[in-house]
Amino acid sequence: MEAIVIKGHSRLEGRVAISGAKNAVLPIIAACLLTGDECYLEDIPRLADVDTMCGVIGEMGAEVYPDGVRCLRVAAGSLQGVEPPYEFVRRMRASFLVMGPLLARLGRVRVSLPGGCAIGARPIDLHLKGMAALGASIHVNNGNVEAEARRLKGAPVYLDFPSVGATENIMMAAALAEGTTTIENAAGEPEIVDLANFINAMGGRVSGAGTRVIKIEGVRELHGARHAVIPDRVEAGTFMIAAAATGGDVFLENVISTHLKAVMAKLAEAGAELSEEDGGIRVRAELPLKAVDIKTMPYPGFPTDMQAQFMALLTTARGSSVVTETVFENRFMHVNELKRMGASIVIEGHCAVVKGKKRLTGAPVKATDLRAGAALVIAGLMAEGETVISCVHHIDRGYEDLVGKLQALGAKISREER
Numbered sequence: 001m002e003a004i005v006i007k008g009h010s011r012l013e014g015r016v017a018i019s020g021a022k023n024a025v026l027p028i029i030a031a032c033l034l035t036g037d038e039c040y041l042e043d044i045p046r047l048a049d050v051d052t053m054c055g056v057i058g059e060m061g062a063e064v065y066p067d068g069v070r071c072l073r074v075a076a077g078s079l080q081g082v083e084p085p086y087e088f089v090r091r092m093r094a095s096f097l098v099m100g101p102l103l104a105r106l107g108r109v110r111v112s113l114p115g116g117c118a119i120g121a122r123p124i125d126l127h128l129k130g131m132a133a134l135g136a137s138i139h140v141n142n143g144n145v146e147a148e149a150r151r152l153k154g155a156p157v158y159l160d161f162p163s164v165g166a167t168e169n170i171m172m173a174a175a176l177a178e179g180t181t182t183i184e185n186a187a188g189e190p191e192i193v194d195l196a197n198f199i200n201a202m203g204g205r206v207s208g209a210g211t212r213v214i215k216i217e218g219v220r221e222l223h224g225a226r227h228a229v230i231p232d233r234v235e236a237g238t239f240m241i242a243a244a245a246t247g248g249d250v251f252l253e254n255v256i257s258t259h260l261k262a263v264m265a266k267l268a269e270a271g272a273e274l275s276e277e278d279g280g281i282r283v284r285a286e287l288p289l290k291a292v293d294i295k296t297m298p299y300p301g302f303p304t305d306m307q308a309q310f311m312a313l314l315t316t317a318r319g320s321s322v323v324t325e326t327v328f329e330n331r332f333m334h335v336n337e338l339k340r341m342g343a344s345i346v347i348e349g350h351c352a353v354v355k356g357k358k359r360l361t362g363a364p365v366k367a368t369d370l371r372a373g374a375a376l377v378i379a380g381l382m383a384e385g386e387t388v389i390s391c392v393h394h395i396d397r398g399y400e401d402l403v404g405k406l407q408a409l410g411a412k413i414s415r416e417e418r
C-alpha cells in the first residue's frame with residue numbers, strides 16, 4: 001500500500017508556490033452547469049477532488065477538457081439526465097454542489113444523499129431548506145434527494161448555521177430564479193466570494209458575498225466566462241504551520257494574506273515571525289514555540305480546516321494549549337494518531353488539551369481524513385525517527401504534490417510502497 005515516509009527531524013527552508021483553492025474550484029466547476037456556453041477556468045489545482053468533480057459533470061454530459069497544466073475548458077451545452085452518478089457522489093461530498101445548478105438549469109435533479117465522513121454527520125438540511133424556499137418540491141427516498149421546480153422563485157432564506165455548502169448551493173440556484181433571493185446568516189468564506197465573482201462574470205447579479213447577507217437577483221440565463229481561481233488558504237496555512245513547527249524559514253508565493261489573518265495571528269502569538277514581502281509571506285521561527293489556545297469558528301474566525309495542523313504544532317510547544325472545535329462534531333480523529341507519536345493530548349468534549357512535550361517520535365500512523373493527514377505529515381517533520389503515514393488518498397484529495405513541495409523545502413519525505 002502506498003505510504004508517505006518521513007525521516008524527521010526536518011527544518012523547512014526555501015520557497016513554495018501555493019496552488020489554486022480546492023474549496024473554491026469545486027463549487028465553480030459545479031457553477032459551469034448554469035450555462036450552455038463554454039467556461040475557461042485557470043489556476044486549477046491538480047487534486048483528486050477536482051478529477052472527481054470533473055467526472056461528475058462529465059457524466060452529466062458536460063464537456064470538460066484540460067487545457068495546458070492548470071486550465072480547464074467546461075461546456076455544459078447538452079446535459080443528459082438529472083442525476084450525477086452515485087459512485088462519484090459517494091466518493092466526494094462536494095458533488096452535492098451540483099444540486100443547485102441542475103435544479104436551476106433543468107428544473108429537476110436527483111442526487112444521492114452525501115454520506116457523512118470521518119469528521120461528522122454533515123447533514124444537508126440547510127441546503128434543502130434553501131431549495132424549498134425557492135419553490136422546489138423536495139422528496140427524500142431510497143437514499144436520494146429529488147427536487148423539482150418549473151422555475152425557481154427568489155425568496156428570503158435564513159441559514160441556522162453559516163453553512164459554506166448551503167450558501168453556495170442556494171446562491172447558484174438563485175442565480176437563475178425569477179426575482180430576488182436574500183441569504184441571511186450566509187457563510188462569508190473567501191471561496192464564497194470567488195464563486196460570486198464567477199457567477200457575476202457569467203452575467204449573474206450577486207451582491208454582499210463575504211458578508212452575512214447575500215443578495216442574488218435572478219436572471220433568465222447566464223453566459224460563459226473566464227475565471228482564475230483564488231489561492232488555497234488552507235494549503236498556505238498548512239505550509240505556514242509546518243514552517244513554524246520545524247523552526248524553519250519559508251517564503252510562500254501566491255497567497256492572499258487577508259485570507260489568513262486568524263492563522264497568522266495565532267502563529268505570531270506562538271512566537272513565529274511573519275512578514276509580508278514581495279507579494280508573498282515569509283514565516284520564520286525558533287523552537288520551542290509557545291503554547292496558544294485556538295477555537296475554530298466560521299470565517300473570519302480560526303478555520304476548522306487548520307485545526308488539526310495547528311494541534312500538531314502545539315504538541316511540542318512550551319506549556320499547555322486548549323484546542324476547541326466548534327464547527328464539526330468529530331474532528332479530533334488525528335488525536336489518537338498524534339498520541340502514537342508521543343503527543344500528550346486529552347479530549348474533553350469539544351476541547352482537546354495539548355500538553356507540550358520536548359519531542360515527538362516517529363511511528364506508523366494512519367490518515368483518517370484530509371486535514372488529519374496533513375497534521376501527521378507536520379508531526380512527522382517535527383519528530384525524531386521515521387514516520388510512515390498510510391491512507392494517503394485522503395491527503396491527495398486536497399494537496400497538490402505535497403511530498404514534492406516539502407522535498408523542495410528540505411524535508412526527508414517520500415512516497416513508498418509499504
Ligand SMILES: CC(=O)N[C@H]1[C@@H](OP(=O)(O)OP(=O)(O)OC[C@H]2O[C@@H](n3ccc(=O)[nH]c3=O)[C@H](O)[C@@H]2O)O[C@H](CO)[C@@H](O)[C@@H]1O
Binds near residue numbers: 024128161
Ligand atoms: C468543499 C468545501 O468547501 N468544503 C468546506 C465546507 O464544507 P461544508 O460546506 O460541508 O461545511 P458546512 O459549512 O456546510 O458545515 C459546517 C457545519 O454546518 C453543519 N451543517 C451544514 C449543512 C447543513 O445543511 N446542515 C448542517 O447542520 C455541518 O454539519 C457542520 O457541522 O466548509 C467547511 C467549514 O468551513 C470546511 O471544513 C470544508 O473544507
Ligand SMILES: C=C(OP(=O)(O)O)C(=O)O
Binds near residue numbers: 023370
Ligand atoms: C473538510 C474538508 O473538505 P470537504 O468538505 O471536501 O470534505 C477540508 O477541505 O478540510
